[in-house]
Amino acid sequence: MHHIELRHIGFEYAGAERAVVALRDISFGVGESEFVCVVGRSGCGKTTLLNIVAGFLQPTKGEVLIGGKAVTGKGLDRGIVFQDFAQLFPWRTAQRNVEFGLEMKGVTRQERAEVARRFLRLVDLEPFAGAYPHELSGGMQQRVAIARALAYNPSVLLMDEPFAALDALTRDEMQRLLVDVWGETRKTVIYVTHNVAEAVYLADRIVILTPHPGTVRAEIRIPLARPRDVLSVEFLEYQRQLVGHLR
Amino acid sequence: MDTIVVTFARLVARGILPLHALSTILRLIVGFLLGATLGVALGLVMGRFRWAEDLLVPMVSVGNPIPGLAYAPLFVIWFGLGNLPAVLLVGFAAAFPVAVNTWTGVKAVKEIWIRAAQSMGARERQLFRMVVLPGALPWVLTGLRLGLARAWRVLVAVEMLTSVSVGLGWLIFGAREFLATDVMLAGIAVIGLVGLALEKLVFEPLERFTVVRWGMLTG
Secondary structure (H helix, E strand, O other): OEEEEEEEEEEEEOOOOOOEEEEEEEEEEEEOOOOEEEEEOOOHHHHHHHHHHHHOOOOOOOEEEEEHHHHHHHHOOOOOOOOOHHHHOOOOOHHHHHHHHHHHHHOHHHHHHHHHHHHHHHHHOHHHHHOOOHOHHHHHHHHHHHHHHHHOOOOEEEOOOOOOOOOOHHHHHHHHHHHHHHHHHHHHHEEEEHHHHEEEEEHOOEEEEOOOEEEEEEEEEOOOOOOOOOOHHHHHHHHHHHHHHHO | OHHHHHHHHHHHHOOHHHHHHHHHHHHHHHHHHHHHHHHHHHHHHHHHHHHHHHHHHHHHHHOOOOOOOHHHHHHHHHHHHHHHHHHHHHHHHHHHHOOOOOOOOHHOOOOOHHHHHHOOOOOOHHHHHHHHHHHHHHHHHHHHHHHHHHHHHHHHHHHHOOEEEEEEHHHHHHHHOOOOHHHHHHHHHHHHHHHHHHHHHHHHHHHHHHOOOOOOOOO
């Protein structure tokens, strides 16, 4: 039994003349604590797919199961990190941003502060707990967003190209940090990206989508031990394989 | 110039200017608070409920460009002379820009904040209080500032029309009888000073403490 099950997901939206099929018959599962990357060109519907799992969109066909239960909307069992740095609330400090989900759950102030501190420490930002988002760099803001999505303890973490807008060096650093955070929290992760090296670095398994309409082209399992050596022959071989599928 | 300064000093020393200024400022504060409350409430309702938007936005949009002073005779007929029509008209005139800007602010709240909050379990009410309100604040402050400017303008003029017994507008208007241009100019100077003081002592600190500190507005 998979932790997340996508069953024959289809999604259509009304176009100018007729309905456009964005996703067709997408099925795959994600195991408990598994890290799955969904890779595809822009416009292949990968963000749409993530929004369906997140509960922002209702699929026109099929269903998503999490822990055996059908997803009907947004829920605290899923944490979400977006690409846009603006996802943080500018009127709250880093710590208060991380506390938001706990506040919604009705957790006491003191406990909230403790949990928020712990997750800020996890992403190496504890000294910046009192800083406002605009005082932080892009990479730091995304780390706060990760801490925020984890703090209320969802079992699933959904990530939509969270590092795509960062410079290459920061991105490498963030990927290493994410692997550590995932190793420590053991969340089930669906991570959407178009970056081939990023997918091979992060994923246990890669699901490749092709566009018009979005369908699953192939799945690749990456059994390499972590931390992964990005210059090893095997690593490059997996990248080559992935690029082959994307052509 | 010298005459004005001397007159200014004389009027201050005799307590005439402070008296008039104080009563005008009181009217301004009461009227503006009335208008600000009404405007923010209207703007929030328009931003939040579709029916209110459909119903009220056209009305507010038509009313907004009309100078508040155009209503002065109506208010005099409805509410008589003295303080009441003056204060009500000030509130009425100030409410429009506040409402329009608050509504725009609610509409301009970033979709991604809403999504992030919803994904963390925020319900409708929490979303409104903890995301929409602070998210709309820069616009609300702009609206309040415009509303205050409008309130000021209407008030000084309306004091000339509704026969209040004391006030800066009345002082300036009354000085006309004696061709006392120095008194008029002294009154005008006070109006300018009060406006400046409100900006520096109320709005700037308010902004520094909120939207500037949050990086939503560069200070």
